[in-house]
Amino acid sequence: VTEYSSKSHRSTRASLRLSRRHVLRGVGVALTLPWLPSLAPRDAAAQTNVPKRYLPIYMPNGASVLWWRTTGAGAGASWQLSPLLAAFEPIKSKMLLLRQLGNFTWRDDLLTMNPGWTGTRTRNDFCGVCEMPNGAFIVPSHSRDPSAMLNCIDGDSYRSGRGQNPASSPLNGETVDQLIARSMPKDTALASMQLGLLDGVGSLDERHSALSRNMSWSNEGTPLGKDLDPGAVFDRIVNAGAGSSGMDQAAIAEAERRRALDLSALDAITDGTTALQSRLGQGDRERLDQFLTGVRELETKANTVVRAQASCELPMRPGMVSDAPLRAQTMNDLIVLAFQCDVTRVVSYMLDNSRSDMVYSWVQRRDYENGGAAVGGTATAYHESQHHTGTSPDFASITRWHIEVAADLLQKLDAVQDGVGEQPMGSLLDNSVVQFSSDMHHGDHASFDLPFALFGGKGVLRQDELVQLPEAVEDIRQLRDVYFTLLNEYFKLDVQSFGADKRGIPNALITEILA
């Protein structure tokens, strides 16, 4: 599905010199993880090459109708946030809100889309049954839709095409974050990280759990999983070399010893795996090829001496935080830390699992239609609330909570400067594309008019703008084209096509989002 060749592999290693002032701004929002400034640019190139990062944030189960109650359109003061999106007000100047975006051309059932269809719903309100004149319906699925969020393909066809059972196999096409991660210059210790905030359980909609609880798939089709424990995330950042510039000689010698043993062990595991493969049939050999990919990736990591790369100081290791709001702040801090220490430039972040039925007991029910006053009680189970009608305070309040988590992260990213003090390169956010989106519109499960916002991407993406894309069904702009635009125009990768369109329509740039 995806063809690409990289245009540029030049080093874009960032400087991590930070002023005390920047750091204090960075921790001003939440003091769970106080960090300290890094000191020196790593190399001269850092002063001219700005890093590019990608951070997709996933909100499951669609958004409350109040998401769409924005006013105006266009740039700056000509548009205003909706009651729910108002949590983004402090970061609105770097926000690009897209309306009418769809992600459905990978589905056979929508090939029969009737051009004359105008819909039975008003787009700004509850969709009800999105029936089309010829009887086609929008597919509701909390497994198909999220698993197409970052690759825009039909995962069922992908699995079937590889001889896999579509229902029980976790395989899926490569996601855009992984395409970016393997195309970026290899000068961070980790190509990417996958994080999760909440681990709500709900029906798997008849497919493998990975399709509801995972966001990133490798180019070999394997789900990458995610870290839910802030301590484990911290360990990954540390193991990637962050904060290691101050190690003494004894510590360096011990690290060298461990590294040699790691490489020796990985080498031995490869030998043993290859020997086992020779005794197995084709299918099992291929399963062990996946295993060997993991061994090789770890070998690459062990071979990368990262101590000298990152120079940022580390906070205390966080433990597992059971309080959801505090855990959200901690996880957000860790993402900022990962970018700040430059251990990775691609992070995917699932705020909860698709069809999570977790009870959001820490969320006060509020009436966001009328100023956000508390209306008593706390929110109910997430997925159940999605199917409450209209402006249900439960669903609106849960949606709002996810928005607040993202807003916290965005402000933290914007508070930390990339680059050298004298020649600032902008904030971490400026040099990142942060995507906040869901795979479905609302309780209707519809995959058009997705909740979708981009932040950052300074210099390439428009800032502080509400972009109304075409509304007529045959003209609906597809999510795959957003990725196509980001890949080519922001990351400067020469991507010929991305995602699937069973109508055969080729990708096209969405120029409306470009500065």
Added chain:
Amino acid sequence: VAIPCLLGLHVSSCSSGLAKHFSTRNRPLVTLRRNFNPNVSRWASRGALGVGLFLVACSGEENTPGGLLPGANPSSVPSGASTSEGSPSAPTAGPSAGAPGGSSSNPPAQPTGMAIPSTAPPPPSLDGADVGSKVLHRLSNVEYDNTVNYLLGTSRSLADAFVHEEADGFDNIATALSMSPRQFEDYFAAAGVLADEVFGNPALRSRIVSCTLGAADPTCAQASITSFGLRAFRRPLEPDEQRWLEGVYDSALTLGETPDGAMQHVVRVMLSAPQFLYRAEFDSDLTSTAAHPLSGFELASRLSYALWANMPDDTLLSLASSGELSQPAILEAQVERMLDAPAAETLATNFASQWLGERHLSKHVASTSVYPMWTTELGQSMQREMELYFLDFLRGDRPYSEFLTADFNYVDAALAGLYGFEPPSEPGFSRVEVTNDLRQGFVGLAGFLTHTSRETRTSPIIRGSWILDALWCLKLVVPANLVIAPLPEPTEEAPKTVRELIAVHRADPACSVCHNLIDPIGLTLEHFDGIGRYREAYDTGLAIDASSELPSGAPVDGLVSLSEQVAADPRFVPCAAQKFNSYALGRATTDAAYMAAIVSDWGRRGLTLRNLIKASVLSDSFLQRRAMTP
């Protein structure tokens, strides 16, 4: 006439039904009965219909063979299986064997113990049946933790931090267990942690090294590798594996490690190796797809992971080594021994807990404002009662056919309070038989009634769907083209019962194809609230109507009659066999003919859970394998 509910192997069997389905809304609805042929042997249909059923709620053409499960087509059903005459433990069906397809609307005369017809059909034919292949099977997270702790003597739960994967209702389905780079990283890190612990603890180290490592005794490293290899890889090391691991030891010495450090390095490598992390089974001829028996060691692993979710113990490894394990009498004796061992409790905590939903209680949330009695501890008590209830059947003589109708409970003080029983005289759980109430059987357990409820209310739909899937193996698949609109919400001024609220489902033909099956079952349980407490009426004061008519036409009213009908259905017993075989083999389906034979053998032995396990592991589908089609 369209059959709204086709029994199909896969969703795609109705992919053509999109527009057609919704253009035929006015057609009369036909229930499942057309798919059940009452002339087919009851046993055979049990076996065949229990296999991998997916209920696809969509339209299709009547009697299209391609759209039906092979076994549901009478001509392809294996001819019936024999059962011992008059077996007291055989389940009953209505007078017409095809219920609910049969025309009977009469409940059976008695819930259990009905005699098998004397004209027993011949055993099912296995001609052309397929023992099946199985992909390389990674240890599940539970199996991983059990295995490392048994192997090393540790007591860690490292797999808690691993990726959790599940499909087809179980977390040990081989095809669903993947190996991403991140998972390998986790295994590699865990191996390091474990090796560190073992070599930092003389007692644990001595389980692996019982001689003096070092230049003075070069055979010590070799012997340690050989003996640890047998247990870690669950089979003797191949000569080239022995050489490989001795080389790993030497290379660590070359890197400057001490002999002890080098052996720790070997252990770390072995715990990260696919020979440990996967349960490999081998085909001597990869070009042939003919069935062949498993090796003794492969069989020992299948057996121990099925019954204990753990590696084989020394007894099993020894019997595997001598070849004796493959002898049916010895195998059967080992099953007996294993089921008597404490480790067999994993059948409750791992198998039944996924099959019947106990596991969900650990994450269940109920509203304390609606249910002031609810606490996390009460949820744990409910979970434990479900396990004890299952273990009562596993360890006792009671046949599975009574799983829904037996009238006993395991209660601690909290559960006794919930049930309105006398508190037990001793702390902990007591087995009680209270027969003067309306609670009985598995469906009456508070745990089941709770985990199938919402936070603040019951959900007849979740309850009904669970019963259909867990007890009849009827998995309802939402049609690929349907949006489920939310139900209207009642107002405080005009409260409605859940029966009234969900009536809209059965009024709409697009919904009723499934809800005609689900709702009548769920609605009969309305006398039990969202934490399984008995109630006479709703809190709103509205009366509870727990009467229904099942798809078979059988009238039911309340838990007791529902349980009798569900247990009497011909899908009930084969479904348990299907679930166990999915779990035991780690694959979603087993060949229909083998399933029929297993169910037949189970019936012949008497329907205890022990006999289900024996019939399953003595089947060639457990004892044999074949190479995958290239």
